[in-house]
Structure formats: C-alpha cells, structure tokens
Amino acid sequence: MQKIHLNDCPVCQQSATSPFLNCTDHYATGETYKIVRCEHCGFLFTQDFPDESEIGKYYESSDYVSHSDTRKGAMNKVYHLVRSYMLRKKARMVEQVSGVRKGRILDIGCGTGYFLNTMHSRGWQTLGVEKNRGAAKAAAEHFGLNVLSDLKEVRENGKFNVITLWHVLEHLQDLSGTFARLRQLLAENGTLVIALPNSASYDANHYQAYWGAFDVPRHLWHFSPDMFGRLAAREGFRIEKFAPMPFDAFYVSMLSEKYKGNNLPFLRGMMRGTLALAKALPDPVQSSSIIYVLKKR
Numbered sequence: 001m002q003k004i005h006l007n008d009c010p011v012c013q014q015s016a017t018s019p020f021l022n023c024t025d026h027y028a029t030g031e032t033y034k035i036v037r038c039e040h041c042g043f044l045f046t047q048d049f050p051d052e053s054e055i056g057k058y059y060e061s062s063d064y065v066s067h068s069d070t071r072k073g074a075m076n077k078v079y080h081l082v083r084s085y086m087l088r089k090k091a092r093m094v095e096q097v098s099g100v101r102k103g104r105i106l107d108i109g110c111g112t113g114y115f116l117n118t119m120h121s122r123g124w125q126t127l128g129v130e131k132n133r134g135a136a137k138a139a140a141e142h143f144g145l146n147v148l149s150d151l152k153e154v155r156e157n158g159k160f161n162v163i164t165l166w167h168v169l170e171h172l173q174d175l176s177g178t179f180a181r182l183r184q185l186l187a188e189n190g191t192l193v194i195a196l197p198n199s200a201s202y203d204a205n206h207y208q209a210y211w212g213a214f215d216v217p218r219h220l221w222h223f224s225p226d227m228f229g230r231l232a233a234r235e236g237f238r239i240e241k242f243a244p245m246p247f248d249a250f251y252v253s254m255l256s257e258k259y260k261g262n263n264l265p266f267l268r269g270m271m272r273g274t275l276a277l278a279k280a281l282p283d284p285v286q287s288s289s290i291i292y293v294l295k296k297r
Contacts, residue, residue: 002051010175010221011231014040017047021209023216026259028058033216041230044199044222052173058218059132082247087118094119094162097241097293098191103161106154106185109168110147113139120145129154151181159187166195167289170219179235183296192237192294195245200224202279202286203249203256203272212255213248213288225285228292237294244287249276252288 008015016039025031034047050058095101102123107116110128112135120126120143128147130136136147148154163186172178186192197213198204199222204211214222223231229239253276254269262268280287 001054003048004051004173005048006045009038009041009043010045011043011227011234012038012041014038016040020044021214023209023214024259025058025216026212026255027215027218028060031217035214035216035222041227042224043227044224046216046220046222049217049220055217056132082251083114086245086247087114090115090166091118091122093243093291094164094191094193095122097193098162100161100191104158105162105164106160108151108163108165109171110139110145111135113143113145113147115164115166116145117143127154127160151178154181154185156184160185160190161187162191162193164193166193167197169194170196170221170223173220175221175231176235179232179237183236186296188296190296191240193291194228194294195289195291196223196228197248197252198224198285198287198290200226200285201249201276201288203253203276203288206272206276207253207256207260210256210259212252212259225290232292232294233297236297238297240293240295242284242293243291244280244284245289245291246277246280246287249273249280249288 017036018039019034020037021035022032023035025033033049035044036047037044104125105119106127106129108129110116110130113128116126116128116139126145128139128145129151130139130147131149136149139145139147163182169178182192197219204213213219225242232239250270250273253272254265257265257268257272276288
C-alpha cells in the first residue's frame with residue numbers, strides 16, 4: 001500500500017516531529033496509525049496515512065453513518081435524532097452569519113445530502129461535492145440534489161455566498177490546494193463555514209488514544225482552535241467567530257467508551273458527554289467540536 005509520509009508540518013512548514021499517540025482504526029481495519037506532534041508549533045497530524053487512491057476502503061463500513069445512513073444501534077439512533085435538530089440550527093446559523101437568506105451554497109463532503117436538502121427547502125440554490133459514490137447517489141435519488149464527485153468539477157461561472165465543510169477538512173489530503181480552491185469559488189464577501197473536531201477538547205484529553213474523533217486514518221489533521229487559526233491566516237482567511245457544537249461530545253464519548261471496550265458504552269458516553277458539555281459551556285475552547293466562520297482577508 002502506498003502511504004504518505006509528511007516531512008513538513010502543514011501549519012508552520014517546519015520538519016521536526018515527535019510521537020504523540022498510536023491510535024487504532026476501530027471502524028474498518030484494526031490497523032494502528034501514528035499521530036505525531038510538530039515540535040515547533042504543536043500541531044497534531046496522522047503520519048504515514050494511505051494515499052488518496054487507496055483511502056476509499058477505510059470508509060467501507062455500514063457503521064460509517066454519514067455515508068450509510070444506518071440507524072442500527074443506540075448510538076446511531078441518537079446521531080439521527082440530534083442531526084434533525086442540528087440541521088435546522090445549522091441552517092439558521094448559516095443565514096445569520098452570512099447575512100443572506102436565499103443565496104448560492106456549496107456543501108463540500110455533503111454525504112447523503114440532509115443539510116443541502118434543508119437549505120434547498122429554505123430557497124437556496126444548492127450544489128454538493130461528495131466522493132463516496134453511494135452517499136452521492138443517495139443524495140441525488142432521495143432529495144434530487146446536484147452532487148459532483150470532486151471539488152475540481154465545480155465551475156467558476158458564479159461565486160458562492162456560502163461554502164460549508166461539516167467535519168470534512170480533516171479528511172482532505174491537500175490543505176493548501178483546498179483553501180486555494182475555496183478562495184476561487186467564494187464570493188468576495190462570502191462566508192466559509194468549517195466544522196472540525198477539537199483536539200484540545202475536554203473529551204480528547206480524557207480519552208487520549210481512544211478518542212473517537214481521532215478516527216485514523218480517515219482524519220489526517222487534528223486541529224485545536226489555535227492551530228486552525230494559524231492555518232487559516234496563512235491561507236488568506238480570517239476567523240470572524242467560532243461556536244461550539246455541544247452535542248458532539250455525547251456521540252464521540254459513546255464511541256470512545258465503545259473503543260475502550262467498556263460495558264454500557266451508551267450510558268457511560270452520556271455521562272462523560274454531560275461532563276464535557278459542562279466544561280465547554282464556560283470555555284468553548286474545550287468543546288468537542290467547533291464551528292469556525294471565516295471570511296477572506
């Protein structure tokens with residue numbers, strides 16, 4: 001298998017790294033991957049991950065809910081209940097931070113299309129990008145959405161008022177190339193919304209190698225708010241605001257308890273998620289996941 005070894009840190013471009021954690025792929029293969037820490041800026045990233053041409057098999061699991069829409073098991077049922085609430089909340093937030101009510105929106109990594117369908121129902125012109133064929137097909141057949149397979153296929157005849165990446169950037173191998181493309185496609189006063197797991201969160205610090213949101217080798221980059229701010233600035237964006245995603249801690253904690261092999265992972269995860277939420281309310285930097293709202297610099 002062809003693997004990618006990074007000599008330079010994607011954030012500061014320096015070359016010295018040290019071991020941070022060894023994490024297991026609990027979803028698909030049981031393989032172990034290294035997460036390393038940049039000795040200059042502290043950024044965490046997965047090392048020696050599969051090349052993009054081979055990463056697809058690591059998503060081939062009925063448990064990968066954003067692609068399969070599975071409702072099997074208590075954790076996935078909770079995921080769907082929370083998603084219904086969050087879809088409405090995300091739509092309202094996008095309209096509020098962008099100042100646009102019925103514009104053009106591009107959702108990268110749109111999965112099975114629930115968010116895009118919500119925006120379409122509110123009068124937006126929508127376009128999705130999704131590499132997983134099964135998820136893209138479901139979005140087209142279920143909701144009638146226009147979904148492309150690659151960001152390179154998006155035409156530039158008309159800019160987008162809003163571009164969203166909901167837990168997607170951490171999967172993309174070419175960070176600089178992605179940001180350059182986002183700048184091309186985003187209107188001058190457009191809004192970029194990016195949701196990311198937070199490696200500086202309370203639950204990440206508690207679960208360490210078992211933290212569900214490390215999700216190797218699918219997740220390549222493990223951002224803290226500080227690290228993402230540095231990268232965004234280097235790529236020509238400024239962070240206007242950020243907001244916590246309070247419910248993520250519950251789902252991630254349930255997964256983490258399951259990965260640890262503990263009994264009653266659902267109940268244990270609910271308890272740990274409640275603690276994580278309590279920590280994040282006064283200090284959003286400890287939130288399990290964070291939504292960043294960006295504008296061009």
